[in-house]
Amino acid sequence: MKIYKFSKENGKKVEKYQSYLATYVKMIHTNEAATIGYMYIEEETVGYHEAPIPQLFIVAEGEGWVTGENQKRISIKRGEAVLWEKGEWHTSGSETGMTAIVIQSEELHPETFMERNKHA
Template sequence: MRILDLHRAAHRPIEAHESVGFSIGALGITADTALVSVSLRPGGRIGRHPAAGRQLMVVISGDATVCGDAGDAVEIGPGQAACWEPGEQHETRTTSGLVALIVEGDVDLGAPGHQVDPGDI
């Protein structure tokens, strides 16, 4: 067994799309899916960009204000997630700082309360 501390994972800074205080650390990757941890400093921003594939961002700690194609800002916190579809323009901001886990790629997501298992795919 290995224990992964997402708060201390090695990250590299990202400034693309006018991002501010944004860093990313790869945790795992397959031919179809990437699993990364992201961190935003207080007042940070992941600039508006298109999702390369279906993208699920799960907030681990802190706060996030997320928006998609429609531009409507929604605040989410620990235990909540935002999902963007391939090509959807989106951005994320934080007031107090953020640690999140992002799964991007060929991922099937169930409805809330629905358990996805290999028999569903």
């Protein structure tokens, strides 16, 4: 399990298209097919399961926790993302509610665009 940051400070100012006060944080580029979904976790847990393909879990709102195969809970909040590799057992949950964008693809390399969280 790898944790990444995608906060505003890690983005680039949008200067084209007469844009003002806009920041863009690139997260993923894939050459393989990808599915993208939005997950609502409402004060509950997503059960412990194996990732069928690499999964990038991007927290859009709220906060909660994630685990890897060791089942040790690591806090996660808006502005952070976690990557689970294919075959990696994991779970996630929240006590107050959390929403996340989930990208699944055989080819995910978030380290190309996002800073790795050194504490996780």
